[in-house]
Amino acid sequence: MDAGWISHGLASxxxxxKEAGFAVDLIDLRALSGWDHFREVLAGRAPDVVGVTxxxxxxxxxxxxxxxxxxxxxxxxxxxxxxxVTIALQDSLRIPHVDYLVLxxxxxxxxxxxxxxxxxxxxxxxxxxxxxxxxxAIPFSDRSLFLDEWKxxxxxxxxPEVPFVPELGPPFATIIAGRGCTYNCxxxxxxxxxxxxxxxxxxxxxxxxAEIRMLAERYRLASFMFxxxxxxxxxxxVSEFTEKYVAAxxxxxxxxxxxxxxxxxHEDMVAQMARAGLRGYFIGFESxxxxxxxxxxxxTTVAQNLEAARICRxxxxxxxxxxxxxxxxxxxEEVLETVRMMKExxxxxxxxxxxxxxxxxxxxxxxxxxxxSRITDYDSYRRNPTEPKIRGQDYAFLKWAMxxxxxxxxxxxxxxxxxxxxxxxxRLTPAKVMRRLGLARSA
Numbered sequence: 001m002d003a004g005w006i007s008h009g010l011a012s013x014x015x016x017x018k019e020a021g022f023a024v025d026l027i028d029l030r031a032l033s034g035w036d037h038f039r040e041v042l043a044g045r046a047p048d049v050v051g052v053t054x055x056x057x058x059x060x061x062x063x064x065x066x067x068x069x070x071x072x073x074x075x076x077x078x079x080x081x082x083x084x085v086t087i088a089l090q091d092s093l094r095i096p097h098v099d100y101l102v103l104x105x106x107x108x109x110x111x112x113x114x115x116x117x118x119x120x121x122x123x124x125x126x127x128x129x130x131x132x133x134x135x136x137a138i139p140f141s142d143r144s145l146f147l148d149e150w151k152x153x154x155x156x157x158x159x160p161e162v163p164f165v166p167e168l169g170p171p172f173a174t175i176i177a178g179r180g181c182t183y184n185c186x187x188x189x190x191x192x193x194x195x196x197x198x199x200x201x202x203x204x205x206x207x208x209x210a211e212i213r214m215l216a217e218r219y220r221l222a223s224f225m226f227x228x229x230x231x232x233x234x235x236x237x238v239s240e241f242t243e244k245y246v247a248a249x250x251x252x253x254x255x256x257x258x259x260x261x262x263x264x265x266h267e268d269m270v271a272q273m274a275r276a277g278l279r280g281y282f283i284g285f286e287s288x289x290x291x292x293x294x295x296x297x298x299x300t301t302v303a304q305n306l307e308a309a310r311i312c313r314x315x316x317x318x319x320x321x322x323x324x325x326x327x328x329x330x331x332x333e334e335v336l337e338t339v340r341m342m343k344e345x346x347x348x349x350x351x352x353x354x355x356x357x358x359x360x361x362x363x364x365x366x367x368x369x370x371x372x373s374r375i376t377d378y379d380s381y382r383r384n385p386t387e388p389k390i391r392g393q394d395y396a397f398l399k400w401a402m403x404x405x406x407x408x409x410x411x412x413x414x415x416x417x418x419x420x421x422x423x424x425x426x427r428l429t430p431a432k433v434m435r436r437l438g439l440a441r442s443a
Contacts, residue, residue: 052082087191089101178231184297255281257284318349324353
């Protein structure tokens with residue numbers, strides 16, 4: 001089940017479909033042994049409508065899924081939606097065996113489609129454009145859609161979804177408080193604007209607190225993560241949330257995503273979130289080169305990256321570091337600058353990636369315009385640093401640099417060892433540090 005993440009898109013569509021009176025269940029391909037297993041499960045479920053969500057990397061399995069549906073259940077109506085359908089409609093229209101394609105957000109369009117099908121008057125047009133729903137008006141994500149399915153395969157919410165993050169113990173859940181992002185990074189925009197519009201829409205604090213309360217009562221929630229692109233872009237919302245979260249008696253640890261420049265400019269917000277239960281930030285440091293940061297329109301600087309890390313340490317907040325290597329125009333020296341920056345930041349968790357050009361983004365267009373793409377299959381849209389993505393980069397060097405960026409400085413290694421041992425670093429001399437790390441030079 002990988003890390004056990006749910007698809008909030010599917011969970012939200014399930015919630016509105018059930019509210020409209022339809023029976024919904026899930027076939028989670030991650031739980032199946034292969035396509036023959038899928039055929040068997042599909043035949044047993046015998047659905048009238050099959051909906052498939054699709055990011056760019058999901059293109060091949062989505063295409064295969066839809067083909068099998070039409071073989072096993074030819075009378076079923078097939079629907080696809082998700083990011084790739086919106087940002088690459090013409091590409092998606094080439095997928096055979098698709099009756100309807102839903103663009104943008106589907107909480108209003110999908111139940112209406114189901115009602116039309118049930119009434120025997122399905123819409124004549126294949127492409128349906130979804131309108132943006134009021135986020136407080138739609139029901140909470142239907143986590144039972146996933147949990148009921150996982151139980152069939154021996155998985156529950158009590159299973160450790162994120163064992164590599166001890167601060168987030170099970171039962172753990174992800175929560176989305178808003179949609180969209182106000183920033184303009186070229187590796188992300190304008191694709192996200194196509195999906196959600198050019199502004200961020202946020203749920204009310206009371207709505208989010210009600211969902212947390214429901215999760216705590218129903219699933220004994222122990223920790224959670226905000227899955228918003230940048231929760232902290234709205235300081236007023238964060239301030240209201242932390243005040244009401246504490247006042248409501250909540251103390252569950254949580255993580256959220258943020259930006260280095262926000263932390264540097266608003267350290268008071270960091271302190272307030274830490275007091276409320278924040279245990280870690282996901283931070284997109286991206287690069288250790290100011291030129292590269294400017295090229296990708298990140299809107300931050302290396303100095304801000306380093307200062308943001310210091311602020312996190314000051315308040316005992318864990319750092320989950322997101323960064324990339326192999327960006328267009330990036331030189332080897334600039335890659336080494338990223339290596340040096342990561343050694344200085346010394347994050348608690350590393351999340352490196354080889355830059356991957358995704359359709360619908362300005363940096364993807366740059367790569368296509370300059371004939372740089374080395375992606376020959378949709379499966380290569382995975383962000384994992386495992387294969388070449390663009391021309392002009394030495395990927396043997398990048399693999400070495402990525403490993404080196406995660407090799408801690410001796411002093412940082414020692415500090416972490418000392419923290420586990422409960423010792424104070426300043427009481428130990430450099431010679432003792434070297435000996436305890438096994439680095440003492442022989443005579």
